[in-house]
Structure formats: structure tokens, C-alpha cells
Amino acid sequence: MNRTEDSAGRTAATGQFREQVAGAVIPLWEPAFFGDSNRLVKEVQSETYPELARALFRAARDRYLDACALVSVDTMLARLVRVVRDEDIAAPVLARAYRKVAAFYRFALVGEPQLELGSPNRHERPLARRAWEEFVTAEARRLAAVNEMTTALLRAVAYRNTATGRAAEAHLVDLLAERYGRFTLRRRMELLRLALDAAELDNWRFVEDVDWDQEVLDPRVRPNPPD
Numbered sequence: 001m002n003r004t005e006d007s008a009g010r011t012a013a014t015g016q017f018r019e020q021v022a023g024a025v026i027p028l029w030e031p032a033f034f035g036d037s038n039r040l041v042k043e044v045q046s047e048t049y050p051e052l053a054r055a056l057f058r059a060a061r062d063r064y065l066d067a068c069a070l071v072s073v074d075t076m077l078a079r080l081v082r083v084v085r086d087e088d089i090a091a092p093v094l095a096r097a098y099r100k101v102a103a104f105y106r107f108a109l110v111g112e113p114q115l116e117l118g119s120p121n122r123h124e125r126p127l128a129r130r131a132w133e134e135f136v137t138a139e140a141r142r143l144a145a146v147n148e149m150t151t152a153l154l155r156a157v158a159y160r161n162t163a164t165g166r167a168a169e170a171h172l173v174d175l176l177a178e179r180y181g182r183f184t185l186r187r188r189m190e191l192l193r194l195a196l197d198a199a200e201l202d203n204w205r206f207v208e209d210v211d212w213d214q215e216v217l218d219p220r221v222r223p224n225p226p227d
Contacts (some may be wrong), residue, residue, distance in 0.1 A: 010168065018075070027046070028045055028046050028094040028099065028102060028224055029042065030105070032099075032103035032107070032183060033103070033107055033183035033184075033185075033188065034185050034188075035185070035188065036103070036106055036107070038106060038110050038111075040124060040125065040128050041105075041106055041110050041128055041132065042102075042106070043125075043130055044114045044125065044128045044129045045102040045105075045106075045132060047129075048129065048136075049091075049095070049098050050089050050090050050091070050093070050094070050098075050134065052098070052132075053089055053093070053094040053095070053097075053098045053135065054086050054089045054137055055137060055140050056094065056097070056098070056101070056136070056139075056140045056153065057084070057089055057094065057153065057154075057157050058140070059140035059141055059143070059144040060079045060140075060143065060144045060149070060150040060153045060154050061084070061154060062144070063144040063145070063150055064077070064078065064081065064150055064151075064154055065078055065081070065082070077151070077154055077155065077158055080158035081154050081157065081158050082160075084158065087158075088160065089157060092161075093156070093157060093160045093161070093165075093169075094153070094156060094157065094169065096169055096170070096173050097135070097153065097156070097169055097172050097173055097176060100173055100176040100177065100180070101136065101139060101176065103133050103183070104176075104180040104183075105132065105136075107180075107187075107191070108181045108187055108188075108191045108196070109131075109135065109198060110198065111192055111226075131198075134198065135198040138198055138199060139198075143193065146175075146179075148175060149172060149175050149176075152168050152169070152171045152172035152175060153168075153172050155168035156168040156169035156172055
């Protein structure tokens with residue numbers, strides 16, 4: 001295969017993937033950071049919405065309702081989330097928040113794709129899906145432990161498809177952006193070098209300052225380490 005044919009093949013494969021994922025409930029083909037090109041993981045993440053978005057909701061709802069029961073309080077939000085059904089969480093509900101969580105997973109825990117063309121090995125997809133599901137299950141628990149995130153997520157679902165619900169989800173996305181930090185190349189390289197397990201991200205925080213922005217301009221600059 002000459003270079004022209006190879007380039008054409010790559011272009012066709014990319015176009016086919018974009019059509020496939022863009023037509024899904026959660027389009028993820030747009031890169032969220034430099035090097036965000038793992039096709040297999042994006043396909044898996046697209047396929048698992050809204051199932052895993054519902055897992056985020058259930059973790060937040062259960063913690064909130066337990067807290068209400070503990071102090072014998074029944075709020076309007078508690079009454080609303082009690083009657084939410086699984087089918088109520090569908091596009092676009094929690095779609096933006098789900099994409100943010102998905103992007104961070106790819107950024108922090110997923111390396112470059114091994115296959116540029118063709119279908120992935122039949123053993124790779126189940127493994128990729130299991131790893132993503134395990135991460136979301138753990139991350140749902142971590143997010144539910146943060147009061148402001150729990151309230152924002154529940155309001156986004158309780159008032160879904162309204163201005164109030166959209167504002168709540170926008171606030172949730174802002175909180176996630178603060179939690180995950182900026183997706184810079186230096187941070188990605190460092191995280192992949194550390195080869196962290198998803199469980200090791202408990203209480204993980206990044207300390208960021210202007211040094212992050214200088215990583216390409218001045219390679220001698222070193223960012224502050226995470227807490």
C-alpha cells in the first residue's frame with residue numbers, strides 16, 4: 001500500500017467512525033485534549049450512555065436520601081428524585097456531565113490506541129468496557145461524597161429538560177472541571193507514566209498555576225505536585 005492509499009484509508013476510517021459515534025446518543029469523536037484519539041474507548045463510552053449516567057444518579061440519590069432520613073427531613077428535591085425512573089435519564093439529561101467524566105477517564109487512565117484501522121481485537125472491547133464501568137462505579141461514589149456535586153446532579157435530573165435543570169447540569173460540569181483540572185499534555189504524560197489504577201484517584205487533586213501554561217514554551221518549568 002502506498003502512502004496515498006494509506007492516507008485515504010485512514011481518512012475513510014476516521015470518517016466512518018465519526019458518522020457512527022456522532023449518530024450515537026453521546027457523540028464523543030470531538031477531541032477533548034491533545035492526543036484524544038482512542039477510538040475503542042470512545043465507542044465503549046458512547047454505548048454505555050445512558051446506563052452509566054444512571055449509575056451516577058443512583059449513587060447521588062442514595063446518599064442524599066440517606067442523609068434526609070438520618071435527620072428526618074423530607075425536602076422537595078427528595079420527593080422529586082424518589083420518583084425518577086431509569087427511562088427518565090436519557091439524552092440530553094446528564095449528557096454534558098457524562099462527557100466530562102468520560103474525557104477525564106481517557107485523559108488520566110487511557111494510553112494511545114494500538115490499532116489505527118480495522119476492528120479491535122475481540123478480547124479488547126469487553127476488557128475496555130469492564131474497566132470503564134468499574135471506573136464510573138467508583139467515581140459515582142466519589143462524586144456523591146461531595147455535597148455540592150450531589151445537589152447539582154440531582155437537580156439536573158429532577159428538573160430535567162427545563163431551564164432549572166440545564167443550569168444545574170452546567171454547574172455540575174463546572175464542578176467537574178474544577179475537580180479534574182486542565183487537560184494539559186504534561187499532566188497527561190505524567191499520569192500515564194505513573195500508570196495509576198482508577199482506585200488510586202480517590203482524593204486525587206491537582207495544584208495548578210501559570211506553570212502549566214508554560215509547559216511547551218519552557219520545558220525547564222515544572223508544575224507543582226498534586227496534594
